Amino acid sequence: MTVDATYLVQLTLNGIALGLLYALIAVGLSLIFGVMEIINFAHGELLMLGAFAMAFVLPVTGLLYWPALAAAILAIMLVGWAVYEVLLVRLRTDEFERSILITLGLSIILIHLMQYFFTATPRLVDTQYGFNGVEIGSIRITWTRVIGAGAALAAFAGLYLVLRYTQFGRAMRAIAQNREAALMVGIRPRVVARNAVVLAAGLCGLAGAAIAPIQLVTPYMGQFLIFKAFALVIIGGLGNIPGAIAAAIGLGLIESWIGGFFEIAWQEGAVFVIMIVVLFLRPDGLFKKGGMRVG
Amino acid sequence: MSAILEVSDLRKAYAGVHALDGVSFAVEAGSITGLIGPNGSGKSTAIDCISGFQKLDGGKVVLAGQDITGRVAHHIARTGLMRTFQTVRIYERLSLRDNLAIANQQFDAANWLDELLRTRRYRDAVEAAEKRARQLVELIGLQRYWEIETGILSYGQKKLVALAAALMPHPKVVVLDEPVAGVNPSRIREIEAALGELNRAGETFLIVEHNVEFITNLCHRVIVLDQGRKLAEGTAAAIHTDPRVLEAYLGMTPEMAEAEMRGAA
């Protein structure tokens, strides 16, 4: 079998785009885990809400991409803030199982409310770019994919700067590294946790909004992605942000390559096989656990 | 008398800092041995390493002639070394009776099949354990809490439960990690008396403790650690007048120490 070089490049580019999307979700989960030591099961539903927000706002803006994207991100940050203030604020850090069950309940509520009001029929979301794309030689990528990947990269750069150089980023890392010490120097865990959740929700909103024009939008779209994001968080080392990004892009590539040459079942199974192998070899994940590391 | 527990040249470092830097000592069968030292001297690390809760970097631990170096914690416990913990560990949502029964269950002849089928062997084992548990509960004076969840007990009472649990399977050595820290003074006397009585009945103890008076009253032999090394070893009286110990541990002169003792007594 000869492998067509163009086909391979196409698969690789698709893989990177897919990986960046996974990374947006996984980073949010990692961020929340780093600060609060809980898992947000409803994270996929934040993504779903982001996609729906994009779908609803686009017609209002006359299919203009950027204002709709900004509105969707803002809306999901608000949702994240509400979720924190109503539910997550009541959790202590050692209540991992409880956090999962509560956010699982929230996830069920969100999925079925959306389905009740807007039905399970998949929606196609159109933007100003339609199906236009860039062509380099024989390779063609749609604008919505290029912009989605670019926005994700910009978001990571922004996140890096925030965590590294702002007061609030430093506070977040301090709590993730040593909670007691952070409390003693006067860092308020509630404020930091709220910021982390809002930030993670924003990343998720971005992911949802960026994915809306690429995939079909349904109330269930978050569920499939969130499982993979969970696996990525484990593979990258719980709470390790660069680890999650690396694992996400790696998985995107692997899935895309496998999907190009084998049956789809193998593509979906890859993440689980990788996770089990990683746990066997390195029980703490591929990258060193502990603390929230940036770069 | 012969040594039931012998440790030699224990070494353990955290990120380049030597918590244990070649510590050797022995615990005689039937004795009460004290292990003291200032904070960070390596006492807790020493017993964590001996009981298998931390990995040693080097050295050797021999219990009743068996080399237990580097064994996992549950294996060491089965060999006959039971321990308590500095922050008291008991099963707070189980009754006193269950707390003591669990402590013994690995040491009787009943296997899981016996347990599931409630065979004669299982019932005999349970009965024997119950008898032992009743004796120990009487010794620590908590009879009225027999069927009650231990979570409601006071801190001092919980420490007694942990002590009784450690004694359940007739271990060869009982290692107590700060048995009276945070316990009120009248209760300390009770614990002291109970330990003395158990020792006369043949139990061997290795005690890590800060309370000098408690150690002095009870221990036949005292080992002093400082900065991961053994600073001194001897009888309680000898340790008490050792100037190196006083300086390192208490940070005072012999005269001051004497005044302190008179005040405490």
Place this chain on the structure above:
Amino acid sequence: MKLLAAPLASMVAALLLAALPLVTSSNYVIGIGLSALIFTVAAAALNLIYGYTGLLSFAQLGFWGIGGYATALTVVTFGGNFWWGLLWAALVNAVLAIVVGYPTLRTNRHAFVIVTLTFALLVTLIARDWVSLTRGPLGIPNLPAPEAFGHRFAGTAQFYWVAWAFSVAMLGFLYALCSSRIGRTLVAIKQNEPLVRAQGIAPVPYKLAAFAISAAITGAAGGVYCFHLGIIDPLFLDFYYMQTFLIIVIIGGAGSFWGVVVAGVVMSALPELLRFSEDLRMVIYGAILVVAMFVMPSGVAGWLRERQLLRMREHVR
């Protein structure tokens, strides 16, 4: 007397439940009773691993599905009978639980939750995509009624007896296990693992065994349930089942055997009375889960126990 009350009451309840097909001829009502029995078994199995051992396992959904497919495939594809199918379902799941559980339990309980979750999803995907084995989204219809001693358990009323016998046997086994020293050891591991180790007990074999037993029983329950439905397809792995098992365990009280059994029967029958649209029913489920986790995180049984403890404390002081 008090010691005997619960087993005695449960025996009476079991006999009353056995008589259900004699009381009513409505297949709808008998079907609800059958679901209640099977869901209770699956919830009790979840209670063993989550309530007793403290490990929140979402893999139950995967075991449930694998059990269903294993039983169906044994009968339809490999030419075995229903009973061998159940045995295979249990066996395959026990082995899988050990394969997945061993590397995962070496890490921490966070990883355990997430790995089991991903496992459940993987099984769903395999059921959908491994078409040559599972026949994909179309599923395997027309599952035949099982036979024993020359009798065919055809129809809901007949099959109800099979489900009843299975449930009583499984619940009996789980009760024997949970009320033995093994159950008590699991509770001890959940409460204070370092102390368990200091007392000479190795925690990992206990956790693995609990996980494997829980998986085997859930798998067999799935096998029985899909023969009640008469078809198995990827919808059998709908997250709805996992949510139902979880809600039963949480409302009944994680770690309380009888609490979960009672909740299983009540909670399986209750949604049938709430004749809302499917979606609104799920919204209510979600709300129950959230509210329960805040108001009584240890379920009805835990709440009762808490009150009893309070009285005891006053009494002792």
